[in-house]
Amino acid sequence: MQPLVCPSGTLPSLFSAEGFAGIIFLLTVFLVISGAVIAVVSKRLVRAVAGLAVCFTGLAGVYYFLLSPFVAMMQMLIYVGAVSILIAFGIMMATPEDKITPDNKYLSKLIGPLAGSVGALFFAGFSLLAVKTDWQVFPEHAAADGSIKAVGMTLLTTHSMVFELISIVLLLAIIGALVLARRGRN
Amino acid sequence: MDTSIWRPILYLIGIMVFAGLNAAYLGWCERKGAGRIQRRTGPMEAGYEGLLQPLADGIKLLTKQLLVPSGADGILFRVAPVLAMIPAITSLVVIPFSENIQARAMELSVLLLFAIASIAMMAVLLGGWASGNKYSVISAARAVSQNLAYEIPMLLTVICIVMISGSMNLRDIAMDQQGGFWHWNIFRLDNFHFLYMWVAFIIFFICSIAETNRAPFDMAEAESELVAGFMTEYSSMGFGLFMMGEYLNIVVGACLTTTLFLGGWDCPFGMFPGVWWFIIKIYILIFTFIWIRWTYPRTQIYKLLNLSWKILIPFSLVNVLLTAFFIKVF
Numbered sequence: 001m002q003p004l005v006c007p008s009g010t011l012p013s014l015f016s017a018e019g020f021a022g023i024i025f026l027l028t029v030f031l032v033i034s035g036a037v038i039a040v041v042s043k044r045l046v047r048a049v050a051g052l053a054v055c056f057t058g059l060a061g062v063y064y065f066l067l068s069p070f071v072a073m074m075q076m077l078i079y080v081g082a083v084s085i086l087i088a089f090g091i092m093m094a095t096p097e098d099k100i101t102p103d104n105k106y107l108s109k110l111i112g113p114l115a116g117s118v119g120a121l122f123f124a125g126f127s128l129l130a131v132k133t134d135w136q137v138f139p140e141h142a143a144a145d146g147s148i149k150a151v152g153m154t155l156l157t158t159h160s161m162v163f164e165l166i167s168i169v170l171l172l173a174i175i176g177a178l179v180l181a182r183r184g185r186n
Numbered sequence: 187m188d189t190s191i192w193r194p195i196l197y198l199i200g201i202m203v204f205a206g207l208n209a210a211y212l213g214w215c216e217r218k219g220a221g222r223i224q225r226r227t228g229p230m231e232a233g234y235e236g237l238l239q240p241l242a243d244g245i246k247l248l249t250k251q252l253l254v255p256s257g258a259d260g261i262l263f264r265v266a267p268v269l270a271m272i273p274a275i276t277s278l279v280v281i282p283f284s285e286n287i288q289a290r291a292m293e294l295s296v297l298l299l300f301a302i303a304s305i306a307m308m309a310v311l312l313g314g315w316a317s318g319n320k321y322s323v324i325s326a327a328r329a330v331s332q333n334l335a336y337e338i339p340m341l342l343t344v345i346c347i348v349m350i351s352g353s354m355n356l357r358d359i360a361m362d363q364q365g366g367f368w369h370w371n372i373f374r375l376d377n378f379h380f381l382y383m384w385v386a387f388i389i390f391f392i393c394s395i396a397e398t399n400r401a402p403f404d405m406a407e408a409e410s411e412l413v414a415g416f417m418t419e420y421s422s423m424g425f426g427l428f429m430m431g432e433y434l435n436i437v438v439g440a441c442l443t444t445t446l447f448l449g450g451w452d453c454p455f456g457m458f459p460g461v462w463w464f465i466i467k468i469y470i471l472i473f474t475f476i477w478i479r480w481t482y483p484r485t486q487i488y489k490l491l492n493l494s495w496k497i498l499i500p501f502s503l504v505n506v507l508l509t510a511f512f513i514k515v516f
């Protein structure tokens with residue numbers, strides 16, 4: 001994969017490859033933001049999960065633009081294909097009547113400003129970080145093409161600690177599921 | 187960019203035409219096949235042997251009203267059929283029909299197919315829930331538990347193939363199997379892969395029937411229990427899109443099986459190379475889908491889940507171990 005880079009200060013033509021890629025990037029960003037807003041604002045839980053799935057799809061697009069197609073595919077496979085679906089499944093099974101939960105006025109008045117200020121703080125921090133950091137246009141380590149061989153090599157050499165930790169997490173999850181499932185029977 | 191602007195446009199049109207014709211005429215094929223298996227003739231009125239039947243069905247579906255039931259969630263109800271079509275058409279982009287006919291030879295195309303397929307599951311779930319109908323919700327829950335259960339053995343058998351070929355690129359996997367049927371992954375002679383790869387093929391084929399929600403695994407639309415499952419409330423083109431999505435998923439499943447196990451566009455005896463071998467193979471597989479649907483009765487949801495978790499997953503895990511063993515030892 002080659003990065004699409006323009007000389008700074010110039011805008012690419014709308015009908016060139018760079019311009020088209022830019023439009024698609026804006027679309028993915030729109031997906032992330034609108035999905036997140038739907039997930040937070042929506043009163044019906046299943047709609048919120050659908051918004052979450054849209055947000056995850058957009059994030060996969062952002063990963064693709066960051067030259068890591070493998071992470072993008074995994075984002076789709078795991079977060080859209082498993083996590084969102086399991087959440088929706090749980091909601092459908094647990095609340096068949098689809099009650100619209102009434103707002104708790106006092107609680108929302110308390111939590112709203114708090115969440116807003118925390119969000120603003122994070123946004124300011126990340127913006128500052130993005131502006132201050134001396135970005136390299138195309139860092140060396142991203143040059144690995146995201147092929148299965150490159151991913152396997154890095155996973156078992158540079159990031160082998162993460163690999164081992166994931167196996168422990170999975171083992172714990174399996175044991176936890178067994179314990180929870182067995183408890184109901186006896 | 188050195189590539190011409192016409193290439194993506196032509197591929198877009200070609201894929202849409204291929205998808206549309208298949209979605210329309212597989213319905214005809216299925217009705218003909220069902221008719222012949224049940225000693226009937228199938229559609230005969232519209233055109234010679236009912237060949238204009240898909241056109242008539244299409245006009246009928248387009249002129250009908252799209253009803254949204256009063257208890258339904260309007261937005262999700264309308265979005266779900268569209269979501270059912272997206273993965274089916276997107277998947278065709280990475281399918282290598284021949285050495286030179288492939289829209290995009292992506293490095294991770296196998297992974298892309300499975301990643302995109304998760305949207306179809308979301309469509310069934312949202313469509314069933316948004317209908318506001320108990321039958322639809324039960325059907326959606328069944329479909330999702332079934333698809334999740336069968337995705338695991340399917341991915342495990344795909345891992346065997348990726349280990350043998352050393353690539354996730356469908357084109358590379360197909361190129362690796364060129365030169366006669368003894369190079370195909372199902373009968374592969376080198377490293378003695380033929381000893382167990384046929385088991386992987388059977389597991390993969392069973393999983394692809396289950397993933398496309400076809401009989402004998404069509405628990406999601408069991409007419410005798412659930413009316414029409416998640417499609418109960420859909421009329422007009424909403425129903426039409428779900429049906430088209432189902433047929434296109436069959437096409438994609440057949441293409442994937444052909445590419446992974448049956449050598450892609452390779453001729454069994456090394457003669458007349460070309461795209462037609464791919465087409466012949468996928469239509470033989472699609473015929474098998476129809477054949478199985480109309481000759482086997484529906485199973486129960488419990489037996490279906492037991493089959494996946496208790497038989498297919500252990501077998502596919504053993505297959506992965508055997509693949510690693512044979513690659514390392516021989």
